[in-house]
Amino acid sequence: MNVMQADHISIVFGGLKAVDDVTIYAKKGELLGLIGPNGAGKTTIFNMLTGVYAPTKGSIAFVNNSGAEINIKGMQPYKVSRIGVSRTFQNIRLFKNLSVLDNMLISMHKDVGYSVFGAIIKSGRYLNIEKEFYDKAIKILQAVKLDGKKDEYAKNLPYGEQRKLEIARAIATGAEIVFLDEPAAGMNPSETEELADLIQILKNEYNLTIVLIEHDMKFVMKICQRIYVLDFGILIAEGVPKEIKSNPNVIKAYLGEEIE
Amino acid sequence: MELFIQQIINGISIGSIYALIALGYTMVYGIIKLINFAHGDILMIGAYVGLYCVLLFKLPLIPSIIIAMILCALLGVVTEKVAYRPLRNAPRIAVLITAIGVSFLLEYIMVYFFKANSRTYPTDFFSFGSANIAGITIPIDKMVVAGITIALMILVQIIIKKTKLGKSIRAVSSDRDAAQLMGISVDRAISFTFIIGSALAGVAGVMYGAMFTINPLMGIQPGIKAFVAAVFGGIGSIPGAILGGLLLGIIETLVSAYFSSSIKDAVAFAILIIILVVRPSGLLGKNVKEKV
Amino acid sequence: MIFDKKTRAKSSIKAIIVVCIIYAVMKILMLPQINVINPFYQTIVMKICIEITLALGLNLITGITGQFSLGHAGFMSVGAYTAAYIMLHWTVNLATIIISALAGGIVAGIIAFLIGIPTLRLRGDYLAIATLGFGEIIRILIQTTDKSFLGGAAGLSPIPIYSNFELVFIMAALCYVCINNILKSSYGRSMVSVREDEIASESMGVNITNVKLLAFVAGTFFAGIAGAMYSGYVGFIQPKDFGFMKSIEILMIVVLGGLGNIKGTVAATIILNIIGVILQDFAEIRMILYALLLIIIMIMMCGESPWIIKMRNMLNIKKFNFKGRGKAGA
Structure with a gap:
């Protein structure tokens, strides 16, 4: 079953066609990679899939766990997030001046089940829901080994942990499909290895479909089940890691062509 | 018809003063992204300088204007150095609050030294009689205001477009870091922007003071109006400021002539809000979107 | 927790x-x-309570949610006029006082809602200017009303003096508790998240338009109530009491107390009023002092020059990060 289906999407900025007629899909529980040289349009595709940009052409649909197909074209990001689509950002967008725990709790605000008045009088519902949020946040933080730092400011975490917190925050929204924009950027080899394992664990534990953009080929080839390759806004290849590695178009895009 | 044409001329004269002030706003906004709240108060200082030139030294219009320009330019540079430069990389709102502080400071220092009561220029300082063109009586002082404004605007355009300093101002406005890497002195470009903007406010101050009355809080109203004009035309754009100022002046005079003078300010603010909501880049500005 | x-x-x-x-x-x-x-200081104490309520409301909008509003005095005037109008037509007793105060808050909140929908999309300084414009429009509209309705430029009087220490004290205390508890809830966290990073909070499922509107309406609701109490405290209101300068004065309290810091707001209101009493015969000097404070605090807290950083370290002041400080609900 496809949980995400984007058909023939294109987007034009001014005169520039940043993404041209791209069709991609994700099956339930898949771990997809989206690779390509800088400026190929990878993040732009993420932005379209999460509602930040509306595609100029094409359609995007998600199928949630209850089987309903939802067309998200032109939907606002917060609504897209509410149907179970979440993401991280290339340039880390944590709430830097808030604690690790608050970062997590904000992701759950959409499920807030008490009113403002309930918050003011601290109603029974308020107590229950706050407790529920807290427990859920701690559980996810434990999975990424950040529960010991729950009261620290996000900005004070080391870089690698900030990346992990961003992933944890995306999962805390209750997402079914998560888009990770360069999760291993700026990490050293051992951190990257650890992250690869962590992503696998989280995917299985939370029953996620994951799509990730990454430049670290070792990382991508190791964990992704299927890979899309993008160059100049056009999809140039699709397949399992082995096929991608030997695809002449991909090699050309990354290394350039030899002039005879 | 005669009334209408006279109103248009009134509108152009007040509008050209707005345009002069709006130029300062727009240039400063263009270069350091600051709504310089104290700009209207520079105008007020200019008006006082002009007044004392007349009262103490009996100077005529043009020398008074030049002295006001020089002193206002100095004041502008000093406020920038002392209050805004330490906040060069601070959030925009922090600088905005500082600018509000500077505005209050100038106003109440003037209240302290010159008292809050309103004063007027001597009547012969700014009266040139009126001319009769094609059966329509046109006060010459209004034409003088428009004339001085147009001359100054051409001068500013030449400075910005043709001189090296103007080029550096444009470079810093479009990308401060890149300009710095190209060897442009950012501090000098910004200081120079404040010099031009404040000098224009000084001119506007003398003319505004001569047309109306002056007091230490007189800068607030024209200041806010000029800001509306700058936003109207597209903040950051110099032709936009001129167009916005003239249009605002004309709209305002027509509203007070044909409806009621008490709502003319409300109309100005309504225009501001409509522009901000519908087309924040203004009539001649360009649109910028935040990158994700 | x-x-x-x-x-x-x-x-x-x-x-x-x-x-x-x-x-x-x-x-x-x-x-x-x-x-x-003494009775003179009692009036100051009442003024402090009213200003605390006003400033807490603005802090919710500007300090906590990060939406810069320069029209707070306009909303205060809506509350003040609503309550004054009711009290001029009804007999004064506790019930009518409470009704008129609530009416003041609600009318201000409704107007804020209508204004907020188009303007809260604007960012930072543009929003500041738009709210300034709306504040002025409200003032001018009241000014042009008929003399028999809202008094026009001459103002409304004599309004019965119905505010007393108990009422304004309870109002300020309730306002503090409300905002404090909102801050400790998911609503408070979502407000802070909007201040911190709109794009991230939107991607995490926060409806930022609703959150901004909530903060704006709640903050102006308190401004309206404070305005209602102000009417019954001075007995005479006129449009020019609620101009742009008044908005700036409230903003000054919020900034001096620390944006987003509600205890600081209370402290700043008290301190500024004490300064005001000391300098009551030197109004200009007081304003000069306020202005200098504003500039110095901003430079000290946000400045980047080496000597400022040195001073900051010496005095052990934390650098003020405008886009947010502290934990939500800590």
Whole structure:
């Protein structure tokens, strides 16, 4: 079953066609990679899939766990997030001046089940829901080994942990499909290895479909089940890691062509 | 018809003063992204300088204007150095609050030294009689205001477009870091922007003071109006400021002539809000979107 | 964090005791036999309570949610006029006082809602200017009303003097508790997240338009109530009392107390009013002092020059990060 289906999407900025007629899909529980040289349009595709940009052409649909197909074209990001689509950002967008725990709790605000008045009088519902949020946040933080730092400011975490917190925050929204924009950027080899394992664990534990953009080929080839390759806004290849590695178009895009 | 044409001329004269002030706003906004709240108060200082030139030294219009320009330019540079430069990389709102502080400071220092009561220029300082063109009586002082404004605007355009300093101002406005890497002195470009903007406010101050009355809080109203004009035309754009100022002046005079003078300010603010909501880049500005 | 009813009860009782102690101390100081707070100072105390409510409301909008509003005085005037109009037509008793105050808050909140929908999309300084414009439009519209309706430029009087120390004190205390509790809830966290990073919070499912509107309407609701109490405190209101300068004065309190810091807002209101009393015969000097404070605080807290950083380290001041500070609900 496809949980995400984007058909023939294109987007034009001014005169520039940043993404041209791209069709991609994700099956339930898949771990997809989206690779390509800088400026190929990878993040732009993420932005379209999460509602930040509306595609100029094409359609995007998600199928949630209850089987309903939802067309998200032109939907606002917060609504897209509410149907179970979440993401991280290339340039880390944590709430830097808030604690690790608050970062997590904000992701759950959409499920807030008490009113403002309930918050003011601290109603029974308020107590229950706050407790529920807290427990859920701690559980996810434990999975990424950040529960010991729950009261620290996000900005004070080391870089690698900030990346992990961003992933944890995306999962805390209750997402079914998560888009990770360069999760291993700026990490050293051992951190990257650890992250690869962590992503696998989280995917299985939370029953996620994951799509990730990454430049670290070792990382991508190791964990992704299927890979899309993008160059100049056009999809140039699709397949399992082995096929991608030997695809002449991909090699050309990354290394350039030899002039005879 | 005669009334209408006279109103248009009134509108152009007040509008050209707005345009002069709006130029300062727009240039400063263009270069350091600051709504310089104290700009209207520079105008007020200019008006006082002009007044004392007349009262103490009996100077005529043009020398008074030049002295006001020089002193206002100095004041502008000093406020920038002392209050805004330490906040060069601070959030925009922090600088905005500082600018509000500077505005209050100038106003109440003037209240302290010159008292809050309103004063007027001597009547012969700014009266040139009126001319009769094609059966329509046109006060010459209004034409003088428009004339001085147009001359100054051409001068500013030449400075910005043709001189090296103007080029550096444009470079810093479009990308401060890149300009710095190209060897442009950012501090000098910004200081120079404040010099031009404040000098224009000084001119506007003398003319505004001569047309109306002056007091230490007189800068607030024209200041806010000029800001509306700058936003109207597209903040950051110099032709936009001129167009916005003239249009605002004309709209305002027509509203007070044909409806009621008490709502003319409300109309100005309504225009501001409509522009901000519908087309924040203004009539001649360009649109910028935040990158994700 | 509070999760069970026992800790909730404990913290509520603690809050009630604190409020009662403050009230009792004030009351004792006001006794004619003791007369530390003489009738003149009593009016100052009432003014402080009204300004605390105003400033807390603005802090919710500007400090906590990060939406810069320069039209707060306009919303205060809506509350003030609504309540004054009601009290000029009804007999004064506790019920009508409460009704008129609530009406003031609600009308201000409704107007804020209508204004907020188009303008809260604007960012930072543009929003500041748009709210300034709306504040001025409200003032001008009241100014042009018919003399028999809202008094026009001449103002409304004589409004019965219905505010007293108890009323304004309870109002300020309730306002504090409300905002404090909102801050400790998911709503408070979502407000702070909007201030911190709109794009991230939107991607995490926060409806930022709703959150901004909530903060804006709640903040102006308190401004409206404070305005209502102000009417019954001065007995005479006119449009020019609620101009742009008044908005700036409230903003000044919020900035001096620390954006987003509600305890700081209370402290700043009290300190500025004490300064005001000391300098009551030198209004200009007071304003000069305020202006200097504003500039110096901004430079000290946000400045980047080496000597400022040195001073900051020497005085052990934390650098003020405008886009947010502190934990939500800590």
